[in-house]
Amino acid sequence: MAGHIPVMLNEIVAALAPRSGGVYLDGTFGGGGYAAAILQAADCILWAIDRDPDAIARGAGLQARYPARLRLIQGQFGDMTTLLANAGVDCLDGIVLDLGISSFQIDDPARGFSFRADGPLDMRMGRDGTSAADLVRNLDERDLADMLFEFGEERASRRIARAIVAARAQAPIETTARLAEIIRSVLPPDRSGIDPATRSFQALRIGVNDELGEVERALAQAVKLLKPGGRLVVVSFHSLEDRMVKRFMGEVAGRSPGLSRHHPGGLVERARPEYRLLSVKAGRPTEAEIALNPRSRSARLRALERQSPPRSVAHDDILSDHEGIA
Numbered sequence: 001m002a003g004h005i006p007v008m009l010n011e012i013v014a015a016l017a018p019r020s021g022g023v024y025l026d027g028t029f030g031g032g033g034y035a036a037a038i039l040q041a042a043d044c045i046l047w048a049i050d051r052d053p054d055a056i057a058r059g060a061g062l063q064a065r066y067p068a069r070l071r072l073i074q075g076q077f078g079d080m081t082t083l084l085a086n087a088g089v090d091c092l093d094g095i096v097l098d099l100g101i102s103s104f105q106i107d108d109p110a111r112g113f114s115f116r117a118d119g120p121l122d123m124r125m126g127r128d129g130t131s132a133a134d135l136v137r138n139l140d141e142r143d144l145a146d147m148l149f150e151f152g153e154e155r156a157s158r159r160i161a162r163a164i165v166a167a168r169a170q171a172p173i174e175t176t177a178r179l180a181e182i183i184r185s186v187l188p189p190d191r192s193g194i195d196p197a198t199r200s201f202q203a204l205r206i207g208v209n210d211e212l213g214e215v216e217r218a219l220a221q222a223v224k225l226l227k228p229g230g231r232l233v234v235v236s237f238h239s240l241e242d243r244m245v246k247r248f249m250g251e252v253a254g255r256s257p258g259l260s261r262h263h264p265g266g267l268v269e270r271a272r273p274e275y276r277l278l279s280v281k282a283g284r285p286t287e288a289e290i291a292l293n294p295r296s297r298s299a300r301l302r303a304l305e306r307q308s309p310p311r312s313v314a315h316d317d318i319l320s321d322h323e324g325i326a
Helices: 009-016 033-041 053-058 060-065 077-086 103-107 132-138 141-152 157-170 176-186 198-209 211-225 239-252 287-292 315-322
Strands: 023-026 045-050 070-074 092-098 226-236 275-277 300-306
Touching: 009 033, 009 092, 009 226, 009 300, 023 033, 033 045, 033 060, 033 092, 045 077, 053 060, 053 070, 053 103, 060 070, 077 092, 077 211, 092 211, 132 141, 132 157, 132 198, 141 157, 141 198, 157 176, 176 198, 198 211, 211 226, 211 239, 226 239, 239 275, 239 300
Parallel strands: 023 045, 023 092, 045 070, 092 226
Antiparallel strands: 226 300, 275 300
C-alpha cells in the first residue's frame, strides 16, 4: 500500500468495534488500509466495494492473505444494497465509508484529479461515464458557474466560468494544467496558500462522480442494512459531505429539534430512536497524524449504532394488568 496512508485508522477501528463472527462492509476499499485493519482486529467476514477497477486489482494481495474472509466487489457504494443482495447478504454488523479520494487516484497524473502534475482532464473514479473534460466542454456558462459555486463553494464561480467559456472557444480544454492556468489567470493567490484552482477542481470531481448523490444513497441504505448493535462509521473530507452526514445521523438518532412545550404535540412522549450517535461531536485527527499525513487535516469522523428495539408489551400482559379492575 505504498503511497496510501489510511486516515484516523485506530479511531475508525475503535468506533466500528469489529468482533469475531461478524459480517462487515468497507464501502470504499481504496488502498485497503481499513480493510486490512478490520481483518486483523477480528476473525470476521469483510465485504469491500470500490468503483475503481484499479482498486479492486490492488486488493488481490490482501485477498490472498484472507481468502476465506475478504470478498471484493466492483461497484458504487451507493448501490450497496443491490450489490450485497446479489451476493446473498442482507444485513451487516458494521459499515465503514471513507468519503475521501484515494491517494492512488490523486497521485496518478493519468487519472486527472490533480493540478500538481499535468494529465488528461478526467477525474472519473470509475472508468466510464462523463469526464471533467466533457463537463468543461459542454456545460453552458451559467450551469458551469452553478456547479463551481455549489460543489466547490467557490465565490468567484461566475468569473471562472466566464474565463473557461472564453478559453474553450479558442481551443479545447483537455488537460489539468491548462484548466488550472485558466483559473489562476482570473483569481489572485489565496492568502492561505491554497492554490486558486483547488475549489474548482473539487467541484468538477464531485460533479463527474455524483459524489453527493452517492453519499445520500449510501447513508439511507447503510442504516437499513445494520443489525441491532451494528455500527456505521463515516469519514468525510470536506464540509459539503460532513454536513450531509451530520444532518442524516442526527435525524435518524432523533436529534432533530423538538416541538415547543407550548405546542400540544410537544406533550406527547416520543418513541426511542432506532439509532444512537456514538459521539455528538465529530472526531478529528491528532496533530501528530496531521504532521505525518497533511492530507488528513480536514478529516471528520462520525458514527452511530443501531439500537435493539424496545421490548413491546405482550397482549397477555395487557390483559393481566386489567384483570382485577371493576
